[in-house]
Amino acid sequence: MFPLETQLDFLKDESHLANPLKTHINELNERGAVIIPGVLSAEEVEEIRQALQPHWESQFGRTPFEGYKTERIYALLAKDARFARLVEHPLILRIVDQFLCPSYLLWAAVAIRLNSGEIEQKFHADEESAAYPKPRSPDSMSVMWALDDFTKENGATEFIPGSHLWEDGWEVESNVKPEKAIMKAGSALVWKGLTVHRGGANNSDQMRLGLTTQYCQPWLRQVENMVLAVPPDKAAQYSERVREMLGYGILSGGFMGHVNGLNPKKIIEK
Numbered sequence: 001m002f003p004l005e006t007q008l009d010f011l012k013d014e015s016h017l018a019n020p021l022k023t024h025i026n027e028l029n030e031r032g033a034v035i036i037p038g039v040l041s042a043e044e045v046e047e048i049r050q051a052l053q054p055h056w057e058s059q060f061g062r063t064p065f066e067g068y069k070t071e072r073i074y075a076l077l078a079k080d081a082r083f084a085r086l087v088e089h090p091l092i093l094r095i096v097d098q099f100l101c102p103s104y105l106l107w108a109a110v111a112i113r114l115n116s117g118e119i120e121q122k123f124h125a126d127e128e129s130a131a132y133p134k135p136r137s138p139d140s141m142s143v144m145w146a147l148d149d150f151t152k153e154n155g156a157t158e159f160i161p162g163s164h165l166w167e168d169g170w171e172v173e174s175n176v177k178p179e180k181a182i183m184k185a186g187s188a189l190v191w192k193g194l195t196v197h198r199g200g201a202n203n204s205d206q207m208r209l210g211l212t213t214q215y216c217q218p219w220l221r222q223v224e225n226m227v228l229a230v231p232p233d234k235a236a237q238y239s240e241r242v243r244e245m246l247g248y249g250i251l252s253g254g255f256m257g258h259v260n261g262l263n264p265k266k267i268i269e270k
Contacts, residue, residue: 032164032195075229102252140193155202163196
């Protein structure tokens with residue numbers, strides 16, 4: 001594990017960054033989230049939508065947090081190789097590279113479809129289960145890819161600017177107004193794992209489709225158990241970086257993650 005001081009010193013030194021990347025990093029540090037428009041073309045959005053289509057099974061959420069009118073597709077990299085384009089999108093990884101240590105993992109990759117009438121989620125931060133105190137540097141980074149236009153009416157993701165700096169025991173006071181991530185299809189909302197956010201209420205008569213890719217420090221347990229969800233025969237089709245993010249690699253400069261003393265990528269290569 002890299003010391004917290006080392007991570008913070010790296011984040012303070014922005015001399016290695018170029019615009020507009022530096023602009024995105026600054027906004028993440030100041031507000032905890034940033035909307036990046038036009039990351040995907042209309043053709044790329046349609047291709048991802050088509051890749052999802054065979055996998056909708058009308059399996060709705062089982063809890064208020066999941067949403068009783070919300071459908072999800074889990075383990076995306078086990079279903080279609082096209083989703084890896086989002087997981088390893090160069091711009092997104094350049095951003096995540098600035099906040100997480102080398103060998104970071106894919107925490108989750110899930111498609112989320114809010115149906116008409118879905119209510120708003122409760123406010124939460126992705127790292128609520130972490131046992132060590134805040135404020136601190138993030139241990140995870142998340143992306144919401146807009147595959148439909150995200151609007152005020154159809155349940156755009158909401159976040160509270162600056163909440164990544166809140167201390168433990170936070171509560172959202174009634175006078176705090178979240179910011180809605182209003183964005184066109186093909187845009188991406190990126191936020192720190194400490195940023196307080198929620199899925200909005202879908203008060204429209206249309207579905208709202210998004211896809212989230214999430215990344216975490218290499219020593220954390222993934223939300224989705226990726227090496228079971230994406231077994232070696234399926235992982236073999238991906239780039240070495242995607243395989244490592246799934247868990248088929250070892251900690252950079254270390255030995256964590258080995259199989260019988262070997263780097264697990266050797267299992268895939270066989």
